[in-house]
Amino acid sequence: MDRIRITGGNALRGIIPISGAKNAALPLMIASLLTSDTLTLENVPHLADVEGLMRILGNHGVDIAVNGRRERQENDYSRTIHFTCRTIADTTAPYELVSKMRASFWVIGPLLAREGRARVSLPGGCAIGTRPVDLFLEALTALGADIEIDGGYVNATAPKGGLLGARYRFPKVSVGATHVMMMAATLANGTTVIENAAREPEVLDLANCLNAMGAKISGAGTKTITVEGVASLSGARHRVLPDRIETGTYAMAVAMTGGDVTLEGTDAALLETALDTLRQTGAEITATETGLRIVRTGDRILPVDVVTEPFPGFPTDLQAQFMALMTRSSGVSHITETIFENRFMHVQELARLGARISLSGQMARVEGVSRLKGAPVMATDLRASVSLVIAGLAAEGETVVNRVYHLDRGFERLEEKLTRCGALVERVSE
Template sequence: MRKIIINGGRPLTGKVTVSGAKNSVVALIPAIILADGIVTLDGVPAISDVDSLIDIMETMGASVRRDGECLEIDPRGVQDMPMPFGKINSLRASYYFYGSLLGRFGQAIVGLPGGCDLGPRPIDLHLKAFEAMGASMTYEGSNMHLVAGDKQLHGAHIFMDTVSVGATINTMLAAVKAHGRTVIENAAREPEIIDVATLLNNMGARVRGAGTDVIIIEGVEKLHGTRHQVIPDRIEAGTYIALAAAVGQGIQIDNVLYEHLESYIAKLEEMGVRMTVSEDSVFVEKQEQLKAVSIKTSPYPGVATDLQQPLTPLLLKTTGNGRIIDTIYEKRVGHVAELAKMGAQIATRSNYITYQGPNELIGAQVKATDLRAGAAMIIAGLMAQGQTEITNVEFILRGYSNIIEKLTDLGADIQLIED
């Protein structure tokens, strides 16, 4: 078992570069199955979720070459076969194979997805969309068997009962080769959806409206190979901005798209965080006194649920009382008990979190209860006096590319060790 050891209380300074978006690339890789030629992705992060997706693609027959942040995939050898259950169950984003396999073969045999335990995350919206396009579902042991009539999906008018990034992307993947027009209403608007639509259009798809709440897809017969640059990871960027405000003495975060973080940065400015936002970077100054604020997550363009936990340690440094309400995932509170072990005045109250500051954190033995809670533990460990030991670090490595190296370059005393 691996763990992260942090000797906290050290001020950090320097530059850090944000990697490609984890929430994009986990959809872009399955989307490549739809192509009839080689697809190259640039800016692919070095995270374990990417490793798992590459394993799945190779198991299915794809040819994969990886050189640093460049990933080249030839999907022409992919076979119409049951998905490898163990690998599918290891990450939530495996459900994107449903849409891509349905789009290419007219059927998919897959297990239920895994990932972080953040409360109910049903896939009923995905299945509803597939059924509207002519697919039916049966269970075969631990697998779902989705099959389109005559192995050909058809266009449909689909209204999403709730805004869902995963269901929106999965419907797009299934629809790009379907016969006719598909309209998705109440679609999610996240930048990652635009990124996936850009890749599909570069492959020859006809997708309009990505980034709005109505997406229109005209089905095509074939998609070709292409080259695509993955967008910067807005969640990683937001994590490093919070970290810089908490423990930095001047840190520049490069490869940031401000328009992807407007509501988040506005909330930081409300707290009193001093920063300079440039075209593709953010410089965060050394902070003085910060004031407590309340946070409420919501679908894009609101404050992202994925940034709620990384932001929490910084909130503990503020003066006053505040609350955190996550409207997306009810169980996104695993970090609260771990921060309390470090001396934080923080608690859960039914469906929200309350905190009081400022807090002086003390190093402790804590665990990452999920991916973004792990980021919160790292920031808290850097803030704390003494040594912090973090277990369950596999969660963290799923979504933060080269995080140990990046923090070490900023001056952190942090190491990943085998227990």
């Protein structure tokens, strides 16, 4: 099992290219099930989750060509991948595939819309929260689907003649459920109005792609999305938007270590709240022709309180990284997690590096310390793992991060990008 070894103390200086967004790429890939034509996606990152979803889509009959060829391209940061699903080979998504990645459950929407039926395994547990599928099933039921749960599988059947447009209000904001209902509604009969929809940039990116395929979607990026159903969708070419979580992560790493880094190929509009919060800590952030420049001069990191919220609020996916930054602040900060009920598992690992963090329910009190000291630590989930990397970059001595397969799910060539900016980071295989 691979590990990441970090020798802390070096300021980051240079250029880091930002990859395509994992959280956008996955629903875009799943949208290929909605058409018999080819969907071409540009700027698709090399990630374990992307590779896993390609295997799942292949099970449903999607033919996949990377950069026009079958083999994987290893020398580019981004890829162009062509997805063609002439026919649905199988409407069942088995447990052995769905259990490895929760987002694979989202195939239920396109399968139901295109084939009128779907049998999808309930997803397994998740380290950062339960994330039940009730919202997905209620939304599909609103479109006329008959839903039964049997033997750990969701059996969904559309009415004769297809799904029916409807008005539905989510009781709570859910990005995944918004993706699924929007995809299903594209081929429904009539108009669907989705209220209290997720507003994340990834939802808008999916809507833009679906519209390029011939869908009629308006309001994406707001709380109300309207989808006018169409008879069929065609192929399209779409570029995956930049990864805002990767952008924020590297911005916080620069603030943690000091230095001067340009993040290329990203857009400040994707994470304005997080960048404003980072500015309050003392970092200087300016737009460039190619992306964002992050600079922190001086030794002080100012303490700032944050509360995670759905977009456009502070992202839950940057909470662990920001906590790592606050461990070196010049005072006390408070971090409140409102999205997931179990997303503080990195606290104990940060404490191994010398952090002073106390928990009270869903709030963490972080008392900044003058120094962190390297130690062996264990990654517990994707974002927690990179928070340990950020802490290790500023810690004295050597930090070894175990279970880095979590990192590979969402950060493309992290050690390579950091090394190019002067960090002492290497992957070690046992």
